[in-house]
Amino acid sequence: MVLLVKHNLIVKGIRKQFPGVIALDGANFDVRPGEVHALIGANGAGKSTLIKVIAGLERPDAGTIFVKGIEVDISEPGAAAAAGLSFIHQDLALVDRLTVAENLQIGNMPSVLGIVNKRELDMRCREVLASCLPGVSSRASLGSLSIAQKWMLSIARMILADSHTIFLDEPTAALGSGEVEILFESIRRVVQRNCSVVFVSHRLEEVLQISHRVSVMTAGQVVATIDTSLTHKTELVQLLTGNQKFETSVDSRKRPTVLGQDVLLELDGVSNRALSNVSMSLMSGEVVGVAGLLGSGRSELLETIFGFRRVESGVIKVKGESVKLRSPVDAVKQKIAFLPEDRKSMALFLNRSVVVNTSIVFLTKFIGRFFGLMNFASEEKAVISVTNSLKLKSTGPSQLLRQLSGGNQQKVVVARWLCGEPLVILADEPTTGVDVGAKIEMLSEFREIAKRGSAVMIVSSDFSELVSSCDRILVMKSGRIINEFSAPFLEQSVLAACFGNAA
Amino acid sequence: MMLLGRRIQVEQRMAVPKSAVVIVPVVSVIFALVVGGVFLALTGHPPIRTYLDLLNNGYTSFYGITDTLGLATPLICTGLAAAFAFRMNLYSIGQEGQMYLGMIGGTWAGIVLADSLPPLIAVPSVLVFGALAGAAWIAVPALLRARLGTSEIVSTLLLNYVALNLVNFFIFGSTGFFRDPTTSFPQGRAVAESARLSPLSLFTEKVTNTYPTLFVAVSLAVLLFWFMRVSNYGYETAVYADSPNTARYAGMNSAWLQSSVLLVSGALAGVGGAMYVVGPAGKVDPGLLQVGLGYAGIVVAALARYNFLAVVLAAVLFAGLRTGGNALQVSNDPVPIAIAVVLQGAVLLFALGGELFRRNKVTLVRVQSATT
Numbered sequence: 009m010v011l012l013v014k015h016n017l018i019v020k021g022i023r024k025q026f027p028g029v030i031a032l033d034g035a036n037f038d039v040r041p042g043e044v045h046a047l048i049g050a051n052g053a054g055k056s057t058l059i060k061v062i063a064g065l066e067r068p069d070a071g072t073i074f075v076k077g078i079e080v081d082i083s084e085p086g087a088a089a090a091a092g093l094s095f096i097h098q099d100l101a102l103v104d105r106l107t108v109a110e111n112l113q114i115g116n117m118p119s120v121l122g123i124v125n126k127r128e129l130d131m132r133c134r135e136v137l138a139s140c141l142p143g144v145s146s147r148a149s150l151g152s153l154s155i156a157q158k159w160m161l162s163i164a165r166m167i168l169a170d171s172h173t174i175f176l177d178e179p180t181a182a183l184g185s186g187e188v189e190i191l192f193e194s195i196r197r198v199v200q201r202n203c204s205v206v207f208v209s210h211r212l213e214e215v216l217q218i219s220h221r222v223s224v225m226t227a228g229q230v231v232a233t234i235d236t237s238l239t240h241k242t243e244l245v246q247l248l249t250g251n252q253k254f255e256t257s258v259d260s261r262k263r264p265t266v267l268g269q270d271v272l273l274e275l276d277g278v279s280n281r282a283l284s285n286v287s288m289s290l291m292s293g294e295v296v297g298v299a300g301l302l303g304s305g306r307s308e309l310l311e312t313i314f315g316f317r318r319v320e321s322g323v324i325k326v327k328g329e330s331v332k333l334r335s336p337v338d339a340v341k342q343k344i345a346f347l348p349e350d351r352k353s354m355a356l357f358l359n360r361s362v363v364v365n366t367s368i369v370f371l372t373k374f375i376g377r378f379f380g381l382m383n384f385a386s387e388e389k390a391v392i393s394v395t396n397s398l399k400l401k402s403t404g405p406s407q408l409l410r411q412l413s414g415g416n417q418q419k420v421v422v423a424r425w426l427c428g429e430p431l432v433i434l435a436d437e438p439t440t441g442v443d444v445g446a447k448i449e450m451l452s453e454f455r456e457i458a459k460r461g462s463a464v465m466i467v468s469s470d471f472s473e474l475v476s477s478c479d480r481i482l483v484m485k486s487g488r489i490i491n492e493f494s495a496p497f498l499e500q501s502v503l504a505a506c507f508g509n510a511a
Numbered sequence: 512m513m514l515l516g517r518r519i520q521v522e523q524r525m526a527v528p529k530s531a532v533v534i535v536p537v538v539s540v541i542f543a544l545v546v547g548g549v550f551l552a553l554t555g556h557p558p559i560r561t562y563l564d565l566l567n568n569g570y571t572s573f574y575g576i577t578d579t580l581g582l583a584t585p586l587i588c589t590g591l592a593a594a595f596a597f598r599m600n601l602y603s604i605g606q607e608g609q610m611y612l613g614m615i616g617g618t619w620a621g622i623v624l625a626d627s628l629p630p631l632i633a634v635p636s637v638l639v640f641g642a643l644a645g646a647a648w649i650a651v652p653a654l655l656r657a658r659l660g661t662s663e664i665v666s667t668l669l670l671n672y673v674a675l676n677l678v679n680f681f682i683f684g685s686t687g688f689f690r691d692p693t694t695s696f697p698q699g700r701a702v703a704e705s706a707r708l709s710p711l712s713l714f715t716e717k718v719t720n721t722y723p724t725l726f727v728a729v730s731l732a733v734l735l736f737w738f739m740r741v742s743n744y745g746y747e748t749a750v751y752a753d754s755p756n757t758a759r760y761a762g763m764n765s766a767w768l769q770s771s772v773l774l775v776s777g778a779l780a781g782v783g784g785a786m787y788v789v790g791p792a793g794k795v796d797p798g799l800l801q802v803g804l805g806y807a808g809i810v811v812a813a814l815a816r817y818n819f820l821a822v823v824l825a826a827v828l829f830a831g832l833r834t835g836g837n838a839l840q841v842s843n844d845p846v847p848i849a850i851a852v853v854l855q856g857a858v859l860l861f862a863l864g865g866e867l868f869r870r871n872k873v874t875l876v877r878v879q880s881a882t883t
Contacts, residue, residue, distance in 0.1 A: 340762030354760040357753045368750050369761050371743040381741045
């Protein structure tokens with residue numbers, strides 16, 4: 009390590025123990041001025057705990073933090089900000105109704121007697137806007153910005169607040185690939201100002217593309233910090249998974265060539281507010297991907313099939329019979345399952361046990377003979393059998409969901425639906441916030457489910473994931489299916505189709 | 512908050528320690544008594560003696576405890592009604608109105624059906640019709656809530672006033688079915704004798720105000736406590752309350768869960784009203800309207816933290832404060848009823864405040880500077 013470099017941040021020997029688990033076991037981490045430093049690690053490796061310690065949200069049991077060469081005691085969130093460290097999470101904490109400039113200066117508005125001095129406001133923001141968000145007026149309303157631009161605005165806000173090290177928590181999770189590029193452009197401009205960016209992500213391609221150095225965490229330690237130019241994807245995956253031999257994708261050639269011929273689900277000219285004239289079908293044994301940029305209608309397609317959105321015209325058929333899906337209740341009756349994108353608020357009862365979360369939808373299967381009273385023994389047995397088949401890692405069926413990692417939480421959601429022997433599984437971004445190992449497990453589990461005669465439909469912004477795990481890929485744009493590919497496919501051609509470049 | 516260079520730090524507990532479940536309510540009541548004692552002292556009443564009087568008149572004397580149990584009987588029902596809805600985050604405050612309707616429905620059954628029935632069937636049928644009427648009174652708010660998401664707070668509250676005026680209309684405003692035809696004095700028509708229960712004498716010659724319906728109320732509490740723990744319905748409602756959004760995305764039938772919970776809640780309050788019919792009133796009795804046991808049920812449910820068994824205890828505690836407070840008014844050193852009301856309020860405030868200590872760990876920490 010070059011001694012002359014005055015580091016923005018050095019974190020040494022951080023230990024943090026939670027009841028029953030050592031989250032951080034002497035983690036070391038440093039950030040140089042003007043660099044993009046990627047922090048990667050499987051879920052449960054200690055990434056988020058490390059960030060919480062640096063942010064002052066968790067007190068470490070041991071270890072020291074130096075900012076610009078001076079040891080600091082960060083015991084509360086305010087102290088981190090005062091030391092020039094800032095953290096941007098996916099919810100972004102921006103106000104849609106305010107303008108760009110107002111959002112930049114929330115809590116610090118130049119005002120006289122409560123009346124905001126707009127000119128002063130614009131003045132303060134001009135310089136930072138020009139470098140972070142070129143071409144965006146300070147008076148523009150936040151609602152008119154894309155998600156990538158909102159990230160940049162959040163970063164600009166931190167720069168105005170004199171932050172020198174900005175942590176970005178999975179900034180690309182909700183971005184289409186075009187937007188990712190825009191964000192990266194701006195990040196590169198920001199680091200030229202000698203600000204540093206810590207980029208936390210699961211997407212290795214992006215890490216390789218944007219970062220100068222990359223730190224890999226496993227088991228509460230930073231096991232390696234490497235110059236990005238000297239590494240490659242395979243090495244990172246090996247580090248992440250503890251040198252375990254790992255195939256990065258499900259090999260498409262191993263797929264069965266003959267698929268089942270039963271049409272499980274059919275959409276015929278389905279239109280509503282978000283979709284226009286969508287026709288498609290799902291056969292048993294298939295894994296079908298839906299690609300498209302944000303706003304292309306890909307999530308809305310799943311929501312329509314699951315009964316969240318009204319079908320205004322057209323027909324949905326399940327096993328050849330036309331069905332009316334007025335609500336998710338109807339969809340569940342038709343054995344359609346749904347894995348929502350936002351696991352925490354839409355899929356999980358975080359303060360409930362694995363058993364409850366797994367059995368809750370199909371409770372009637374565990375009713376004894378008398379008056380709908382639960383047969384808890386059979387419930388637990390069934391839950392254990394289905395969670396074991398998914399290789400769920402938990403301390404037992406009574407563990408609370410919030411104590412599980414993202415991948416294991418997702419497994420519980422899958423287990424829940426498997427209790428009802430679903431015909432069709434709709435998965436919206438099933439691998440967001442899921443570590444690399446669990447991601448591969450999840451995708452091969454979908455394959456297994458399909459082999460047993462169901463159909464799986466996956467919406468994902470991760471093209472390589474779709475390409476490696478699907479039999480067909482439907483490409484959507486402004487509410488229509490504009491293209492369809494069959495395996496084997498080229499990632500490039502799917503990508504091109506999404507942007508509307510291909511036929 | 513700063514205090515002598517220290518900061519009060521409130522941390523959410525991951526798990527509530529078992530001891531807190533008992534200690535916090537007990538300490539809350541003690542604090543409430545201390546605050547009430549200050550009030551008493553300020554108004555020139557010796558606190559200790561007044562408390563002893565209150566204890567005697569509300570709980571420990573024969574007539575005190577029987578009056579209290581009699582008052583607690585319908586209060587248990589309205590408390591259960593509130594707890595049942597609140598634990599699913601449905602804030603129905605219509606127990607008052609549903610109770611009136613229970614009285615009306617029960618009286619109707621007591622007049623029309625009971626004549627030809629033996630008491631063994633007549634009394635339950637009065638209670639059942641009371642329950643049906645209570646449920647009917649909440650049916651529209653329940654439907655609006657489940658289908659359109661209309662706030663049940665407002666709709667149930669407004670219906671309380673409608674119910675109140677309905678009772679007034681039946682007795683004072685009209686000479687209809689519920690009005691006693693034998694006299695011009697405005698009072699309700701009595702139900703058949705077979706639909707009435709005599710008060711419990713508790714192996715004495717004395718006439719008490721406690722009716723056997725007390726056992727029905729307590730059984731209801733036990734039944735609910737047990738059923739909601741072992742049935743899939745209890746399971747689903749509890750989980751639903753945790754995260755309605757998740758429940759929706761899991762395809763759980765939220766319209767059914769919400770409306771059924773509200774209907775059961777209404778039925779429970781209705782039973783409370785019908786208990787007046789088989790018990791002390793025997794008719795539609797506007798005298799009941801002054802008691803306000805429907806609203807008191809909300810307080811009881813809150814005190815009991817929506818636990819059905821605790822509702823029984825909270826109802827007895829609350830009823831005792833009221834009977835005791837009433838008795839204090841007519842003692843040698845009359846204490847205004849307002850003091851008893853202050854005490855009730857203090858108990859509730861401290862009980863709810865105690866929740867903070869149950870859910871969170873509160874510690875004093877020395878304030879440190881951010882950087883050293």
